[in-house]
Amino acid sequence: MSASVDNTKSFLEVSPGIRNWLYTLDHKRIGLMYLCGILFSLLLGGAFALLVRTALFSPGLTIVGQDWYNKFFTLHGAVMVFLVIIPGIPAALGNMVLPVQLGAPDVAFPKLNLASFYLWCSGAFLLLLATALGDVDTGWTFYTPYSLESQTAVIPAVAGAFVLGFSSIFTGLNFLVTIHKFRPAHMGWFQMPLNLWALYATALMQVLATPVLGITLLLLFVERFMQIGIFDPTLGGDPVLFQHCFWFYSHPAVYIMIVPAMGVISEMITTFSRKHIFGYRFIAYSSVALALFSFLVWGHHMFVSGQSRLANMVFSALTFSVGIPSAIKVFNWTATLYKGDIRLDTPMLYVLSFLILFTIGGLTGIFLAVLSIDVHLHDTYFVVAHFHYVMMGSTLVAFIGALHYWWPKFTGRMYPEALGKLCAWGVFVGFNLTFLPQFVMGSRGMPRRYWDFDPEYTLYHRLSTIGAFLLGISLFVVVCYLAWSLKRGKKATQNPWGGTTLEWVAPTPPTTFNFPEPPPEVELYDYDDLVEVPNANEDGVTNWERRPATGKPAKAHH
Amino acid sequence: MSAQDNDKGGHDDHGHGHGHGSPFIQHHYDDAQHQFDSGKLGIWFFLVQEVLFFSGLFVAYILFRHHHPEVFAYASHYLDVKWGAINTAVLIVSSLSAAWAVRCAQLGQRRGLIACLVITLVCAFGFLGIKYIEYSHKFHERILWGHRFDPCVASGGAHLPNKSNQCDGVKSSVVWDFKTKKADRGCLDAETGYDWEPATPGIQARCQVAEIKIGVQGNERREVGRRAIEMCEAAAGHGQPHKPVPCWALVENRHVCPKGPAAMVYYGDKAVRTDVEIEAVCEAAPAPAAPEDAFAHAADRPAPGQATLTRQAPPTKHDLQVAWSNGPPPQNTNMFFSIYFAMTGLHGLHVLAGIFVYIWLLVRALKGHFTPEYFGPVDYAALYWHLVDLIWIFLFPLLYLIH
Numbered sequence: 001m002s003a004s005v006d007n008t009k010s011f012l013e014v015s016p017g018i019r020n021w022l023y024t025l026d027h028k029r030i031g032l033m034y035l036c037g038i039l040f041s042l043l044l045g046g047a048f049a050l051l052v053r054t055a056l057f058s059p060g061l062t063i064v065g066q067d068w069y070n071k072f073f074t075l076h077g078a079v080m081v082f083l084v085i086i087p088g089i090p091a092a093l094g095n096m097v098l099p100v101q102l103g104a105p106d107v108a109f110p111k112l113n114l115a116s117f118y119l120w121c122s123g124a125f126l127l128l129l130a131t132a133l134g135d136v137d138t139g140w141t142f143y144t145p146y147s148l149e150s151q152t153a154v155i156p157a158v159a160g161a162f163v164l165g166f167s168s169i170f171t172g173l174n175f176l177v178t179i180h181k182f183r184p185a186h187m188g189w190f191q192m193p194l195n196l197w198a199l200y201a202t203a204l205m206q207v208l209a210t211p212v213l214g215i216t217l218l219l220l221f222v223e224r225f226m227q228i229g230i231f232d233p234t235l236g237g238d239p240v241l242f243q244h245c246f247w248f249y250s251h252p253a254v255y256i257m258i259v260p261a262m263g264v265i266s267e268m269i270t271t272f273s274r275k276h277i278f279g280y281r282f283i284a285y286s287s288v289a290l291a292l293f294s295f296l297v298w299g300h301h302m303f304v305s306g307q308s309r310l311a312n313m314v315f316s317a318l319t320f321s322v323g324i325p326s327a328i329k330v331f332n333w334t335a336t337l338y339k340g341d342i343r344l345d346t347p348m349l350y351v352l353s354f355l356i357l358f359t360i361g362g363l364t365g366i367f368l369a370v371l372s373i374d375v376h377l378h379d380t381y382f383v384v385a386h387f388h389y390v391m392m393g394s395t396l397v398a399f400i401g402a403l404h405y406w407w408p409k410f411t412g413r414m415y416p417e418a419l420g421k422l423c424a425w426g427v428f429v430g431f432n433l434t435f436l437p438q439f440v441m442g443s444r445g446m447p448r449r450y451w452d453f454d455p456e457y458t459l460y461h462r463l464s465t466i467g468a469f470l471l472g473i474s475l476f477v478v479v480c481y482l483a484w485s486l487k488r489g490k491k492a493t494q495n496p497w498g499g500t501t502l503e504w505v506a507p508t509p510p511t512t513f514n515f516p517e518p519p520p521e522v523e524l525y526d527y528d529d530l531v532e533v534p535n536a537n538e539d540g541v542t543n544w545e546r547r548p549a550t551g552k553p554a555k556a557h558h
Numbered sequence: 559m560s561a562q563d564n565d566k567g568g569h570d571d572h573g574h575g576h577g578h579g580s581p582f583i584q585h586h587y588d589d590a591q592h593q594f595d596s597g598k599l600g601i602w603f604f605l606v607q608e609v610l611f612f613s614g615l616f617v618a619y620i621l622f623r624h625h626h627p628e629v630f631a632y633a634s635h636y637l638d639v640k641w642g643a644i645n646t647a648v649l650i651v652s653s654l655s656a657a658w659a660v661r662c663a664q665l666g667q668r669r670g671l672i673a674c675l676v677i678t679l680v681c682a683f684g685f686l687g688i689k690y691i692e693y694s695h696k697f698h699e700r701i702l703w704g705h706r707f708d709p710c711v712a713s714g715g716a717h718l719p720n721k722s723n724q725c726d727g728v729k730s731s732v733v734w735d736f737k738t739k740k741a742d743r744g745c746l747d748a749e750t751g752y753d754w755e756p757a758t759p760g761i762q763a764r765c766q767v768a769e770i771k772i773g774v775q776g777n778e779r780r781e782v783g784r785r786a787i788e789m790c791e792a793a794a795g796h797g798q799p800h801k802p803v804p805c806w807a808l809v810e811n812r813h814v815c816p817k818g819p820a821a822m823v824y825y826g827d828k829a830v831r832t833d834v835e836i837e838a839v840c841e842a843a844p845a846p847a848a849p850e851d852a853f854a855h856a857a858d859r860p861a862p863g864q865a866t867l868t869r870q871a872p873p874t875k876h877d878l879q880v881a882w883s884n885g886p887p888p889q890n891t892n893m894f895f896s897i898y899f900a901m902t903g904l905h906g907l908h909v910l911a912g913i914f915v916y917i918w919l920l921v922r923a924l925k926g927h928f929t930p931e932y933f934g935p936v937d938y939a940a941l942y943w944h945l946v947d948l949i950w951i952f953l954f955p956l957l958y959l960i961h
Contacts, residue, residue, distance in 0.1 A: 105586040108596045173603045181596040211607045215614035219900065229704035229896040230618055236890035241621060245614050513586070 008516050010412065010509040025110035026512055028410060030117050031095030035403075037124060038092050039479050041083035042396075046472050048076035053434075053468040056461045059453050069451035070137035071152070075130075077140035078157060082164045083124050085391055086253060088399045089260035090206070091120065091171050094199050096410050098175060100503040101193050104182035105513035107174045116174070119167035126160030129153070139449065141250070144231040144242040148223055155224055162217040165210045165249075168256070172206025175199055186521045190284065193501040193524060194277060197284040198263020201291040205252040205259070209295065213249030216242060243305055247298035255294035257391055258358075259287055261398035262329055265354055268405050269333050271499045272348035273340025276525040279332035286325035293322045303374045312371055319369035326362050330355065345497065346420035350401025353428045354394055361389030364439065379449075382442025385435040393431050400427070400478060407482065408492030412509045414541055415485045419477065426474030433467025490539035498530050498544035580932035594934045601938040605945050608908075612949055615901050619956060622893050633894035634960035636701050636709070638692060642958040645688050646950065652681030653947040656940040659919075663933035668926060671936070675920045678943065682913045689906055696895075703899050707892030898957055905953060908946045915939045 006014055011028050021029055051072045055062050064072070099107055107113050130136050133153040138146055142161075147154050179200050183192070220242070222228050229235030231242045262283075270277040277283065299307055299315030307315075333355060342348065364386040368374050377383060401424075408414050437460035442448075446457050453461065495504040502522055506514050529547040536543030580590060587593040623630045659674035695701075700708045919939055922928065928936055 109600060110584075110586070112600075169607055173600060173607070176603055177596050177600045180599055181592065207603055207607050208610055211611035212614050215611050215904075218904075219614070219618075222900070227704040227706070228900060229892060230900060232704070235704045235896070236626075236893040237896070238618075238621060241618060245617070 007511045007513045009511060010507070011512050012412065012509050014512050023114075025106070025114055027099050027107050027110065027113060028096050028510060028514075030113055031092050031097075032410065033117060034087060034092040034095060034120065037121065038084055038088055039482075041079055041124065043476065043479060045076055045079035045084055046475060048072050048079065050468060050472050052076055053465040055451065056453070057465045058462075059455050059458060061452075064451075066451040067137065070449075071135035073449060074136045074139050078127060078130075078136065078161070081140050081253070081391075082161055083127065085257045085395050085399075086164075086168060087120060087171075088257075088395070089264060089402065090175070090199060090202050090256070091116070091168070093264065093399070093402050093406060094175065094202075094260060095171070097406060097503060098196065098199055099178060099182070100506050100510055100514050101196055101501050102178065102182050102187070103184045103502045103515065103519035104178065105515075108177040108181055109174050112170050113174055116167045116170040119163055119170070123160045123162075123164030123167060126156045126163060130157035130160065141246060142217070142220060142242075143246075144220065144223075144239040145233060147220060148232055155221065158217050158221050158224075162214055162221065165214045165217070168206050169210045169214075172203035172210070175203040176207065179203075184519070184521075190281065191524060192284075194266035194280065194283050194287075195260075195263040195501075198260050198266070198287045201287040202256050202260045202263075204288075205256050205291050205294055209249045209252035209256070212245055213253075216245035216249070240302070240305055243302050244298070247301045248295070251298040251301065252291075252294040254387070254390065255290055257395045259290055261354070261395040262287065262290075264402035264405070265333065265351055265398050266329075267499070267501065268347050268351045268401060269336050270525050271405075271497050272343045272345060272351065273337050274343070274498065274527045275336055275340040276527070277332070278335035278338075279328070280525070282328050283332050286328045289325040290322070293318065293325065297322060300369055300374075303371060304378050316369050316371050320366065323362065323366055326358075330359060330362075344421075345404075346415070346417060346424050347401045347405040347497070349421060349424035349428075350397050350404070353424065353431075354397050354401065357389050357393030357397060357428075357431065361386060361394055364389065377442060379447055380442035381438040381446045381448055384448045385438035385442060388435050388438075393435070397427065397431070400475070403482070405497065406503070407485070408496050408508065408541075409503055409506075410509055411486055411489075412492050413485045413487075413489030414492050414496065414539070415489060416481050419481050423474045423478045423481075426470055426477075430467050430469075430471030430474055434464050434471055435467070437461075437463040437467075490541050491537055493536045493541050493543035495530075495544045496542055498527065498532065500525050500527065500530070504544075580929055582927065582932045590931050594937075597934045597938055601941050605941060608942075608945055612901075612904065615897070615904065616952075619897050619901065622897060626888075626890055626893060628888045629891050629894050630960050632888055633891050633898075634958065636696075636895075637898070637958045638695075639958050641688050641692050642954050645685050646954050648681050648684050648688070649947045649950050652678045652685070653944050655681065656943040660933065660937050660940050663923075663928045663936040664930055666930045668923065668928075671923050671928060672920065675916055675923055675936075679913065679916045679920065682909055682916065685909055686906060686913075689902065689909075701895060702892075703896040704892055707895055901953055901957070905946070905949055908949070912939070912943050912946055915942065 011026055021033065024030060051063070052069065055064050055069050055072065095107070095113065099105065130153040133156060136150070136152045136154055136157045138150050138152070138154060138157075142154065142158060147158075179192075179196055219228070219230050223231055223237075227235065229237045231237045231239050233239055266277060266283055297315060297319045299311055300319045303312050303315075364382070368377060368383065368386060404415060404420060438446075441457045441460040444457070446453055446460070492508050494506075494508045497504075500522060501524065502519050503510070505519055505522060507516065530544045531547050533543045533545055535541075583590050583593050587596065655674045655677035659671050659678065662668075662670035662674055700706065702708070916939065919936060922935070
């Protein structure tokens with residue numbers, strides 16, 4: 001092989017220098033660059049969230065009036081949705097993990113992958129430009145006709161979301177082709193790690209749903225520039241059409257957020273239970289089922305937008321059916337825990353948080369699918385609490401957990417475990433303290449997106465604000481210690497958690513093409529012949545090795 | 559294959575290796591077939607994405623057409639089926655040459671490949687050229703979207719006085735003479751064959767709606783210009799609220815304008831009665847005595863309320879009946895043009911993108927990059943081009959061929 005690249009050294013050490021990073025085609029480097037951007041956006045979006053919560057600490061005027069309040073919650077939503085949660089697991093972690101789990105040297109289209117990253121940067125820049133230009137006050141949903149009239153920086157924000165959409169489409173396209181064409185000969189569809197099933201289902205949704213958002217935002221953009229009149233009722237256009245098109249994407253977008261989270265949870269729950277995943281095929285199929293259902297339920301966002309009664313009933317019924325694949329997953333995860341040898345490392349704490357928070361988020365979604373109840377709860381804090389339980393309590397918690405899980409593999413460093421566990425508790429307690437009160441005040445009629453409230457809600461708002469600060473501080477500490485660990489963390493071993501998927505066979509950190517030699521066939525989720533070797537390296541970090549008796553000698557690369 | 563071409567196919571981190579025949583087989587693929595298959599799957603997913611990208615507009619089309627079939631039936635006649643059909647043929651030819659280019663590349667026929675790529679490019683430019691002709695005509699006649707829809711012509715070809723009186727930069731209008739049932743004067747251009755021409759500034763001013771009185775006699779309001787037109791629409795709509803009569807039917811000069819408690823408002827051969835007194839006054843503005851005055855001889859100068867025909871015979875009654883038989887534009891006719899410009903505009907952008915892709919292919923073909931082992935880009939571009947073609951094949955009947 002006449003490769004111009006050294007495939008024996010860690011991808012972090014080969015060709016150093018900022019230029020080599022910015023022009024890199026290595027999926028792991030691109031993933032790490034995404035991660036930096038996403039963690040920065042997380043802190044930014046979190047800062048806006050804390051501003052919103054601070055403003056709501058007491059009734060009446062606190063730190064800001066209504067105009068600033070509207071801008072804060074819009075930017076919080078737009079940054080968190082478009083810059084953090086949607087790209088979080090697929091673009092950052094997926095980029096790093098997917099080819100390695102396949103045993104492939106890279107994604108199918110490395111240049112396209114880099115282009116996606118720069119599209120993401122451009123989109124993020126436009127969103128931040130909107131912030132700098134005096135903010136946006138339409139909410140992240142950009143509903144017409146208000147978004148056509150708003151005097152704020154809607155145009156750069158919409159352009160940003162449009163560009164980010166194409167970043168997402170190209171990432172999804174890349175992953176689909178990689179999974180189709182780069183599976184090794186011995187890896188059939190049902191020998192794939194469940195994370196890859198989830199990423200596959202996610203990529204399908206990214207490719208099928210995001211273009212609809214693209215055209216919708218493009219029309220909104222043209223509408224603002226040229227008054228083309230597709231959505232403007234004064235010109236004969238239809239503002240509800242905007243809602244349909246928007247949710248046709250944005251409901252799948254919720255699943256683009258949650259399905260990859262389910263994938264990483266599946267990986268972590270079996271690893272930390274030291275037990276084969278229960279119901280592999282059910283979990284795999286339910287990912288695809290969720291992807292399919294995601295396209296059929298968008299109307300449940302519009303029960304009070306003047307849909308026909310028939311449409312409401314159909315969308316309501318279909319929404320209930322989403323509970324089935326979701327529940328299948330939760331039951332199988334729970335069954336995986338049963339009689340497992342559960343190890344409560346930091347990633348596992350996040351997994352258990354996820355199970356609880358996702359169950360609450362999912363079940364309250366069933367409440368909202370009931371038409372009569374939705375009329376009462378629509379646009380209240382109940383909805384806010386519900387989707388935060390899913391988007392943040394589930395997706396973000398899974399993302400942070402998975403970040404801890406794969407951090408040693410891709411950075412070669414361990415994070416501080418005790419601090420990690422403390423912050424995991426902080427996130428769990430802080431999250432519930434923030435959002436459980438919101439269920440209560442929402443069901444008692446506190447409307448969402450209001451900058452002021454009746455004094456009867458003061459207690460709930462205060463609890464929520466206190467919880468938000470606990471949550472924010474915990475996440476901030478997580479980002480800090482992860483950054484700290486890059487230089488000071490203990491050196492990681494090849495397989496610190498005892499995972500069975502291919503990335504744990506690769507060196508830590510992987511080489512440029514991931515494997516110095518073609519990866520072996522592994523027994524997926526088979527923990528029987530993995531033995532724990534404490535103090536396996538000079539920093540005293542544990543490693544898990546295959547018992548030589550099975551004929552699969554442990555590969556030592558550290 | 560020369561060594562300096564390597565920069566096209568490879569990159570820093572992923573050198574070429576494995577002893578591939580073509581330097582454009584990237585390192586992380588097993589072999590040429592693997593690369594080709596991956597690219598092919600990728601382009602198919604991309605096309606799926608494209609279909610969904612356009613789907614939003616098709617949904618909007620279905621929705622608006624379902625809600626306003628009369629708008630689509632009426633406004634479709636504004637489009638020129640001839641140009642649309644020619645463009646359809648042009649795109650089909652280009653699809654053929656795009657497919658042929660793939661075959662040439664597979665067989666290693668470099669000259670054939672280059673010829674096919676050139677034909678495809680010529681057709682693509684031709685398509686955009688024709689689209690430019692159509693668009694510029696629409697802009698010229700102000701057959702546009704939203705508030706900009708202010709047509710100078712009725713669907714079918716006859717000229718209308720438009721609200722802003724800015725057609726062709728000429729502030730003028732056709733005035734329908736109720737007595738003679740003829741267009742009284744105007745500034746129709748040569749394109750339609752009704753070559754009315756006093757388009758000089760003096761006449762233009764005369765052709766404007768000068769004033770409309772609305773209200774009970776002695777207590778009426780006088781309105782001028784655009785406001786007058788709006789008032790006159792409102793008044794006309796009073797009789798038939800569901801059929802607002804556009805102002806051009808009311809534009810009348812004082813000699814024939816009916817006065818009295820009720821006014822008769824005509825369009826085509828129908829009459830609508832309104833219950834308010836309307837007086838449209840068309841004052842003669844002083845004609846400029848400039849040397850370029852078309853009516854240098856006093857005898858030729860038209861009296862107010864008359865037109866001077868300079869080149870061709872005036873339109874016959876039949877002409878005008880045909881031209882105006884569709885009546886005034888229904889409400890929300892602008893919606894059709896919102897959809898029309900959004901769909902054809904987005905499609906045109908895709909054609910433009912295709913042109914860049916084909917120029918890139920042509921450059922690479924001239925350099926001899928494509929071989930029977932490596933011809934993926936030609937194949938992928940052809941698939942994209944077929945999709946662009948196919949979308950037009952849907953757009954053409956949906957927009958041009960509505961009856």
